[in-house]
Amino acid sequence: MASPISDDKKVRRRMQVLSLHLGANKVSPMSLIGSNICLSGEESELPEEDPVFNDRSNALFRMVAGKHRSIHEPILYYFRQHPELVNPVEMLKDEHRELTMRQLEAIVWEIGLRPLTLLSQDPAKYFALTEAVGHVDLSLGIKLGVQYSLWGGSVINLGTQKHRDKYFEHIENLEYRGCFAMTELHHGSNVQALQTTATFDKETDEFVINTPNEGATKWWIGNAAVHGQFATVFARLILPSSGSAGDTDMGVHAFIVPIRSLQTHAPLPGVEIRDCGFKVGLNGVDNGALRFHHVRIPRDNLLNRFGDVSKDGVYSSPLPTLNKRFAATLGELVGGRVGLAAGSVGVLKAAATIAIRYSLLRQQFGPPNKPEISILDYQSQQCRLLPMLASTYAFHFATDYLVDRYVEMKKTLDDEVIADVHALSAGLKAYVTAYTAKSLSICREACGGHGYAAVNRFGSLRNDHDIFQTFEGDNTVLLQQVSADLLKQFKKKFEGRALTVTWNYLRDSMGTYLSQTNPVVTHRDGEGHLRDPNFQLDAFRYRTARLLQTAAFRLRKLTKQHGSFEAWNLCLNHLLTLAESHIETVILEKFIHAVNRCDDKTAKSRLKLLCDLYALDRIWQDIGTYRNQDYVAPNKAKAIQRLVEHLCHEVRLVAKELVDAFGIPDFILRAPIGLKSRQYSEYSHIVGF
Incomplete structure (x- = not known):
């Protein structure tokens, strides 16, 4: 069990929280970090001689690092002025955890940033904040994400106004430090199969949170081992039946469960907390394991945006089915x-x-x-x-x-x-x-x-x-979600229609598909053609469309022979390749768009160079696919390889600037x-x- 927080630390925390309630978080940036840095979101004025952001007149810098200067600069300057808060090369686990907590406190209490407000009102700045603190230490980035994106985000996104009113400010100022208890020892990615239960007791108007077996132990829960006081616990909502029909399982819902005393920081009755120990990395994050032994919480602790239970034990939801409620819950995360x-x-x-x-x-x-x-x-x-x-x-x-x-x-x-x-x-x-x-x-x-x-x-x-x-x-599971979405769109478009319609889709989705696959074009190997974004996008889209079409046909055939689950498993590698191909296409589309919207001539030429290298290198890395489908002739494949090497040489000349x-x-x-x-x-x- 974690030891209680020391008295001096509790006093310091209460003073800092009180100062936030009184508005003292709006400290003078000049007095705070010795530079005229504005925390309000407006552009900041920095000394020209300062070496940190002296590239800000550079157009590339403005496009890449300068978009969120108002968030990045206060954080980076603060840690420059406080080297004692920067991670040493060698550090013990417990020291790392305490340093990470002190770093997070500094961001909120001393720099004066409000992460939960940013998450709810300006998510782009919140994600810029997480990138900046990740540069300081990835453990800090994850610790911040657990407190605000997971614990705080679950309360404000899955709860209703009563939860926001009760918890928002306390989460914001680190007075309520929390966890996100979804993953179980026996079930990780398969959230619908979680086994922790939350059984409603109509007599006391409470939910009883219980860990029914060892496999249901909540595992790898960030913030749990040392600092967490609350947890958003994902559990199966059980409504007891008054008759002989048996209990009703309403599926997985989220509940706010206190896990430690706010006064002594000791684990609360019925809550077992263990430390997951030293990890391969991220040892500044205190991952723990949780078990609940018939822990009672008020009915209001159900995060009830997508499903609620009345005092009489009647369930209600704005969504008609368990699957829709589950999808909406995960979608908010x-x-x-x-x-x-x-x-x-x-x-x-x-x-x-x-x-x-x-x-x-x-x-x-x-x-x-x-x-x-x-x-x-x-x-x-x-x-x-x-x-x-x-x-x-x-x-x-x-x-x-x-x-x-x-x-x-x-x-x-x-x-x-x-x-x-x-x-x-x-x-x-x-x-x-x-x-x-x-x-x-x-x-x-x-x-x-x-x-x-x-x-x-x-x-x-x-x-x-x-x-x-x-x-x-898990990445393999997520890529399957992408493939499933593509196949769903494919099925909607071609359900019950002729095979020729599929080929029309391939042609339409690639724009110039027919012209790209004639022998003249497949042999074209001039630099102008290869660096044409239309050729590059057509190649990426062609590969994705072919993979989608062949995956759909394979699944249809194998499902008739083996059933849907086995068919999916037999096509799994195909489906993962399809998802990766689709994502690479999206990435190239957005890179080309960035090049086109750049209004600085020099920066635009640099970005175009990088974009061509990205596109042609990806084509070369999968040249076997293009050769097998006769999309690229041998002479064209060799030209792509030579051009990739030439572009690498050109990028080397400006690599420092980049x-x-x-x-x-x-x-x-x-x-x-x-x-x-x-x-x-x-x-x-x-x-x-």
Whole structure:
């Protein structure tokens, strides 16, 4: 069990909370951090000589890092002024957890940001906040997400006004620290099969929360092991029957369950709390396990937006079926996937910055009797790192679009937008986090032995980020959701219609499909043609459409032979490839759109270069598919390979400018080999020279 919070810490917390209630959170940024930084959301004025954001006149910087300066700058400057709150290279688990909590308190109590207000009123700024704190430490980003996106988000999105009135301010100011208790030891992604129960007791007007068996233990619950005082518990709502028919299971609902005393911080009666212990990464987050032994909570603690129970035990819902209620409940939690996709891009930006700056600095070999050359001048290093840099930019614009769609969804509640955000967030979260996980290892290897030094951060970034592939839904499960959505649209369009209609769909969805597959076009290999965004998009869409059509036909045939479940399983790899192809198409579409809307000539040429490299590298990586379908002739395939290598060379010439545009200051990046200057001297200083 966690030990109670010390008296001095409780006093400090109460003073800080009181100051927030009295409006003292609106502190002077000048007095707070020594710079004239505005916290109100307006553009801030910074000293021109300050090295942190001195690239802000650069158009690339404005497009990539400058969009949310009003959120990023106060956080980054605060941690510059408080190096004692920046993570050391070596730290014990318990120390890391306490430091992460102190960092979160500083963001709310000292910088004066209001994350839950941002989440509910301006989600784009909330996700910008999570990216900035993730650069400080990924554990801090996850800790913030647990408190506000998961615990706070579940209360405001699944509850009603009575819950907002009772909990909002307390969650906002960290007076009520909470958990999100969905995952169980025996069930993770299959939320509908959760086993924890919440049985209504009409006599006392209470729900009884119970863990019926070991497999129903809530597991990996962030904030539970040490700091959490409340939990949003997902449990099966059970209504006892007065007759002989037996109890009625109304499906999974969410309940607010206090787990620790607000006075002593001791676990409450009936609540067992255990520490999940040291993890591969993210050890600043106190993951715990929870069991409930007939814990009673008031009926009002049911988060009742989509389902309610009256005092008489009568269930009511604005949605007609259990499946619709379940879908609506999970749909409201999609913001977690949006945040993980955007946060993963932030990790990729940091890793790419470190690896590329070091590759520009490090010299190795060269022509006889001439100076050594930068290792980024070697084609092998370019083809290793620079398509990754292009992908980083591509993912940035794609997740920007996802955030915009999420904001639109929250404003309009439009069914079509909700469906789009659900599928897109699942796909982008899965695709981007998987790509980033692989790229972190590539960056480490590209920096040789120095990449293995803990101080250069690839190890911690890799370990901390790895779980992003599992958070908020396992990536394999999420990609299946994307494929299911595509197949659903396909079925709607072609149910009971002739096979020729399917081919018309393929033609229509690719625009110029018929002209693209004639022998003249399949052999075209000129640079102008290959760098034409119309060719690139047509190629991506063609691949997706063919995969969708063949998947639909295979499933139809196999379902007749084996049933729907076995048919899906037999086509699973096909379906995962379909989902990835679709997401890559969306990413390219948004990258091309970003290039077209850029109004600075130099920045636009840089973005076009990166966009072409992203598109052609992805085509080359799957060239077998295009060759097998006679979409690309042999001479054209060779031309694509040569052009990818040429584009890598062109990107190398502006690589420093491109990573600088990410706007990650040296004191936040911290890896000595990835700093803007004095890399070797800083690295030597680390070991005592």
